[in-house]
Amino acid sequence: MSTFREASGLFDEDEATPQPVAGRLPSYIADQRKRLRARFMEGGAGAMPDYELLELVLFRSIPRQDVKPLARLLLETFGDLNRVITAPPARLTMVKGVGEAVVQDLKILEAAAQRMMRARVMHRPILASWDALLDYCHTAMAHRETEQFRVLYLDRKNVLIADEEQAKGTVDHVPVYPREVMKRALELNASAIILVHNHPSGDPTPSQSDISMTVQIQDAGQVLDVTLHDHLIIGKERELSFRASGYL
Numbered sequence: 001m002s003t004f005r006e007a008s009g010l011f012d013e014d015e016a017t018p019q020p021v022a023g024r025l026p027s028y029i030a031d032q033r034k035r036l037r038a039r040f041m042e043g044g045a046g047a048m049p050d051y052e053l054l055e056l057v058l059f060r061s062i063p064r065q066d067v068k069p070l071a072r073l074l075l076e077t078f079g080d081l082n083r084v085i086t087a088p089p090a091r092l093t094m095v096k097g098v099g100e101a102v103v104q105d106l107k108i109l110e111a112a113a114q115r116m117m118r119a120r121v122m123h124r125p126i127l128a129s130w131d132a133l134l135d136y137c138h139t140a141m142a143h144r145e146t147e148q149f150r151v152l153y154l155d156r157k158n159v160l161i162a163d164e165e166q167a168k169g170t171v172d173h174v175p176v177y178p179r180e181v182m183k184r185a186l187e188l189n190a191s192a193i194i195l196v197h198n199h200p201s202g203d204p205t206p207s208q209s210d211i212s213m214t215v216q217i218q219d220a221g222q223v224l225d226v227t228l229h230d231h232l233i234i235g236k237e238r239e240l241s242f243r244a245s246g247y248l
Contacts, residue, residue: 005068005103028084029065029066032066032068033059034138036048036052036055036059037056037058037059038044039052039188040053040056043070050075050080050081051068051071051072051075052071053081054074054075054081054084055067055068055071055073057105057106057109058070058071058102058105060105061101061102061104061105062101062102062151063137069097070095070097070098070102073095073096073097074092074095074098077095078091081221082142082143082196083143084106085106085109085110086110086142086143086144087106087115087143088145089103089107091132091145092106100140100221102247103164113139114136114139114140117132117136117139117140118136118163120132120135120136120142121133121136121160121163122125122157122159122160122163123160124159124160125157125158125159126152126154126158126159126160126194126229127158127229133152133160133194134232134239137150137196137232137234137239138239141196141198141234142198142234142235142236142237143236144198144200145200146174146200147168147173147174147197147198147200148165148167148174148197149165149166149167149168149174149176149195149196149197149200149201150164150165150166150195150196150197151163151164151165151166151181151184151185151193151194151196152194152195153185153188153190153192153196154191154192154193154194154229155187155189155190155191158189158192158229161188161190162188162190166180166184170235173209174197176197176213176217178216178220179214179220180195181195182217182220182224182226183215183219184209185221185224185226186224190226191225191227192226192228192229193217193221193226193227193228193229194228194229194230194231194232195214195217195228195230195231195232196231196232196233196234197210197231197232197233197234198233198235199233199234199235201235202235202236202237203233204233204234204235204238204239204240205233205240205241206231206233206242206247210231210233211247214228214231214247214248218248222248229243230242230244230248231247231248232244
């Protein structure tokens with residue numbers, strides 16, 4: 001765990017610049033932090049650009065320095081706030097000024113966001129909460145750098161009873177085993193499933209292997225009376241629905 005030695009003027013690797021601040025926090029930094037916090041409380045996130053929201057997060061990670069330069073550097077490196085928060089720890093630590101405390105706080109924020117989005121769809125009729133489902137899938141998967149394959153299991157009323165990661169893969173491939181998907185559906189007494197995986201390239205267009213795998217799972221489901229409602233491929237900016245696109 002990172003420690004901060006306020007009186008000595010020595011700082012750990014999380015510091016955004018090589019200019020230590022000894023003793024009391026300089027008034028210009030303290031005033032800036034106070035102004036940002038007040039503006040956030042009065043106007044909410046809509047009143048602030050991404051770099052200022054990121055500053056608010058970094059205030060807690062790096063309590064004794066001006067974090068504006070680091071906030072701007074992170075946004076320049078990854079593109080936007082969402083990509084900063086979801087960036088892999090290894091890539092985050094390649095940014096000068098980012099250390100363990102910054103990575104930990106960003107990953108806590110990411111986990112909280114995913115759980116909040118997931119709570120909007122779990123144990124609810126999924127077909128009536130489709131937009132919320134898409135939002136959750138994008139939050140959880142759109143900016144991953146490797147492929148992930150998830151299965152959403154539904155009961156007879158199309159209520160989402162389980163959301164499970166079935167496999168992880170590489171940048172352009174994830175191993176999927178239809179037998180395991182159906183085995184788990186039977187264990188959960190699921191009546192229907194939705195397949196979801198991401199394309200790190202950003203393009204959600206299905207590959208031939210995506211199509212073939214989907215057909216195999218659909219065929220297995222028909223034998224076991226488990227309906228395949230859809231297969232969603234999540235890209236960077238948009239998603240593709242197999243059913244809406246005519247693949248199912």
